[in-house]
Amino acid sequence: MKALRFYGGKDIRLEDIPEPAPGPKQVKIKVKWCGICGSDVHEYLAGPILIPVKRPHPLTGRQAPITGGHEFSGEIVAMGDNVAQFKVGDRVTVRPTMPCYQCYYCKKGQHIQCEMLGSIGGAADGAFADYVVAPVDNVYKLPDSVSYEAGSFVEPLACCVHAVKRGRMEPGAAVAVIGAGPIGLLTMQSALACGASDVFIFEFLPERMRLAKELGATEVINPKEGNPGKIIASLTSGRRADMVFECAGPGEALLLADTVCGRGGTIVEVGLMTEPFKFPFSNLFLREKSIITSQGYVDEFPAAIAFLGNGKVKCDPMMISSKVKVEDALEKGIKELTSERKLQHCKILVSPEL
Amino acid sequence: MKALRFYGGKDIRLEDIPEPAPGPKQVKIKVKWCGICGSDVHEYLAGPILIPVKRPHPLTGRQAPITGGHEFSGEIVAMGDNVAQFKVGDRVTVRPTMPCYQCYYCKKGQHIQCEMLGSIGGAADGAFADYVVAPVDNVYKLPDSVSYEAGSFVEPLACCVHAVKRGRMEPGAAVAVIGAGPIGLLTMQSALACGASDVFIFEFLPERMRLAKELGATEVINPKEGNPGKIIASLTSGRRADMVFECAGPGEALLLADTVCGRGGTIVEVGLMTEPFKFPFSNLFLREKSIITSQGYVDEFPAAIAFLGNGKVKCDPMMISSKVKVEDALEKGIKELTSERKLQHCKILVSPEL
Numbered sequence: 001m002k003a004l005r006f007y008g009g010k011d012i013r014l015e016d017i018p019e020p021a022p023g024p025k026q027v028k029i030k031v032k033w034c035g036i037c038g039s040d041v042h043e044y045l046a047g048p049i050l051i052p053v054k055r056p057h058p059l060t061g062r063q064a065p066i067t068g069g070h071e072f073s074g075e076i077v078a079m080g081d082n083v084a085q086f087k088v089g090d091r092v093t094v095r096p097t098m099p100c101y102q103c104y105y106c107k108k109g110q111h112i113q114c115e116m117l118g119s120i121g122g123a124a125d126g127a128f129a130d131y132v133v134a135p136v137d138n139v140y141k142l143p144d145s146v147s148y149e150a151g152s153f154v155e156p157l158a159c160c161v162h163a164v165k166r167g168r169m170e171p172g173a174a175v176a177v178i179g180a181g182p183i184g185l186l187t188m189q190s191a192l193a194c195g196a197s198d199v200f201i202f203e204f205l206p207e208r209m210r211l212a213k214e215l216g217a218t219e220v221i222n223p224k225e226g227n228p229g230k231i232i233a234s235l236t237s238g239r240r241a242d243m244v245f246e247c248a249g250p251g252e253a254l255l256l257a258d259t260v261c262g263r264g265g266t267i268v269e270v271g272l273m274t275e276p277f278k279f280p281f282s283n284l285f286l287r288e289k290s291i292i293t294s295q296g297y298v299d300e301f302p303a304a305i306a307f308l309g310n311g312k313v314k315c316d317p318m319m320i321s322s323k324v325k326v327e328d329a330l331e332k333g334i335k336e337l338t339s340e341r342k343l344q345h346c347k348i349l350v351s352p353e354l
Numbered sequence: 355m356k357a358l359r360f361y362g363g364k365d366i367r368l369e370d371i372p373e374p375a376p377g378p379k380q381v382k383i384k385v386k387w388c389g390i391c392g393s394d395v396h397e398y399l400a401g402p403i404l405i406p407v408k409r410p411h412p413l414t415g416r417q418a419p420i421t422g423g424h425e426f427s428g429e430i431v432a433m434g435d436n437v438a439q440f441k442v443g444d445r446v447t448v449r450p451t452m453p454c455y456q457c458y459y460c461k462k463g464q465h466i467q468c469e470m471l472g473s474i475g476g477a478a479d480g481a482f483a484d485y486v487v488a489p490v491d492n493v494y495k496l497p498d499s500v501s502y503e504a505g506s507f508v509e510p511l512a513c514c515v516h517a518v519k520r521g522r523m524e525p526g527a528a529v530a531v532i533g534a535g536p537i538g539l540l541t542m543q544s545a546l547a548c549g550a551s552d553v554f555i556f557e558f559l560p561e562r563m564r565l566a567k568e569l570g571a572t573e574v575i576n577p578k579e580g581n582p583g584k585i586i587a588s589l590t591s592g593r594r595a596d597m598v599f600e601c602a603g604p605g606e607a608l609l610l611a612d613t614v615c616g617r618g619g620t621i622v623e624v625g626l627m628t629e630p631f632k633f634p635f636s637n638l639f640l641r642e643k644s645i646i647t648s649q650g651y652v653d654e655f656p657a658a659i660a661f662l663g664n665g666k667v668k669c670d671p672m673m674i675s676s677k678v679k680v681e682d683a684l685e686k687g688i689k690e691l692t693s694e695r696k697l698q699h700c701k702i703l704v705s706p707e708l
Contacts, residue, residue: 113617263467280630290646
């Protein structure tokens with residue numbers, strides 16, 4: 001079968017490899033759609049990061065080359081021994097994280113902190129391919145109301161639902177979201193689905209501003225026009241946002257988050273800030289504000305599937321900016337997202353069936 | 355009566371003023387002891403900060419000169435009309451904060467965020483004097499097991515209990531505290547009283563290290579000797595601290611807090627950092643750590659009184675480094691805490707009865 005394999009930084013190859021066979025408690029899945037994640041682009045540009053190159057991963061025993069792709073949906077086509085809860089033909093999505101279930105963090109239920117955490121598309125073969133195998137522990141059925149396209153959004157959406165949970169958002173909260181990329185748009189919808197009264201989204205790219213409005217933002221604010229602090233104050237009877245999700249990344253975005261966050265409020269950092277940044281912590285302290293980081297998920301897959309199924313979160317087709325073949329996933333997908341056109345994209349989906 | 359009055363930055367005067375008379379729902383208190391807080395020193399050095407100088411405080415109608423002092427204990431000697439719950443002779447302490455009870459934050463129970471918050475010793479006369487009046491809403495009885503000296507520690511201790519609550523510390527948490535000044539020592543004891551399994555305190559001043567050990571620290575670590583990250587890891591089976599209370603203030607202390615905080619952990623910022631600081635936020639993000647700030651209290655006075663009463667928190671006499679008369683409170687108290695001897699002190703108590 002065809003598979004897009006990560007060898008290391010800037011070394012991704014399309015190869016023909018044998019179809020995988022499901023072992024005990026595993027299923028074989030015919031891939032329908034697999035989204036390209038920012039981490040795939042980061043792995044290509046700055047890797048190896050997650051892909052074990054020098055030595056085998058302690059949990060999976062695998063090392064590069066490894067097939068990428070971890071945001072996917074598909075249909076079960078074969079099963080290994082001891083698989084009771086699924087059958088051939090089931091429409092599914094897969095939680096890629098594979099915790100050890102033995103370390104301090106796993107025992108506490110904080111699997112995302114697992115000391116040996118592996119992942120499908122990172123330490124085991126992923127879904128930029130015709131087929132993928134996954135342990136049954138990781139597989140979730142999709143209801144008929146969730147298209148295969150939408151099914152490939154379950155994984156990033158789970159990150160966003162996790163962010164809402166990490167921030168302990170209260171019902172009726174006035175929420176601000178910094179950045180209307182894929183994570184910002186899914187976080188905005190998650191916050192609304194989880195009981196936010198309003199979501200104010202800060203974005204300056206016209207197409208992303210339009211999409212945010214279409215997907216339910218209460219107001220879309222261009223932070224380059226006017227004074228963001230005064231604008232959010234005018235929209236919240238002066239109190240500003242109770243909770244801010246920073247989904248952009250740069251230090252300036254965290255400063256903006258601080259500006260629009262009200263007293264006693266919480267900033268949830270969802271974007272990855274790579275460089276140390278000079279930050280006015282006294283602003284936080286004097287108004288008793290907090291910065292909570294959110295990374296990945298523990299098990300927010302059922303909630304994410306439910307929100308897609310009942311229409312509280314929409315992604316298909318609005319958030320899909322392009323659909324490409326596995327054969328084109330490097331040139332028209334990953335490399336496209338490193339080009340100057342990257343901000344014109346929302347989510348690029350890859351399929352072996354195109 | 356004698357009173358130490360704040361006129362503005364570097365302008366504090368000992369004056370003879372009339373004794374205050376309690377209005378309706380107020381009591382008159384004979385001051386026994388009043389601690390000097392870092393904020394009193396800050397008000398002297400860099401003020402006016404809390405003291406309204408240019409216009410009257412919107413809630414109290416008062417402006418400078420205002421008598422300082424907000425960490426105090428005393429005995430009720432007179433009562434205004436409509437005071438049912440206290441009697442002359444009651445031993446009491448006072449929560450200095452006076453919220454408006456009308457704004458968004460007060461209605462939510464977040465009084466410390468009150469948009470008009472006033473305080474005794476800030477926007478109303480405080481306890482660097484023979485007598486002080488206080489609204490009954492702010493007065494708490496001291497049990498016989500709490501000395502008047504210890505009663506003057508209730509206010510700073512309430513800040514520390516609040517910090518533990520803000521951080522949502524879990525039972526059995528491995529805790530680190532950065533800095534063994536008065537707030538660090540009270541926070542350490544609060545964490546132990548609230549269920550921490552161990553508290554590791556980072557301090558380099560020999561006298562403070564000794565005091566931390568005497569007051570119950572599991573281990574006292576000098577961060578200037580050896581590698582703090584490796585030391586805390588060796589004390590926690592490799593996982594480092596679940597929760598870190600940063601009670602020192604400088605940016606370097608926050609970096610140390612980050613170093614000793616384990617995956618998924620929480621840093622509670624209790625110290626006031628005044629300057630913007632370059633911070634590696636990616637360290638937080640990749641290990642899903644958070645920075646929660648804690649300022650003041652809402653109503654942690656009952657808990658603080660209980661912990662002093664049952665001996666879970668100790669302060670008298672170990673944490674009292676000096677006792678001075680009101681007449682000497684400026685020269686031997688506030689100015690002493692701006693001198694090069696400041697780090698030799700723990701808490702300086704002031705009394706009008708000496």
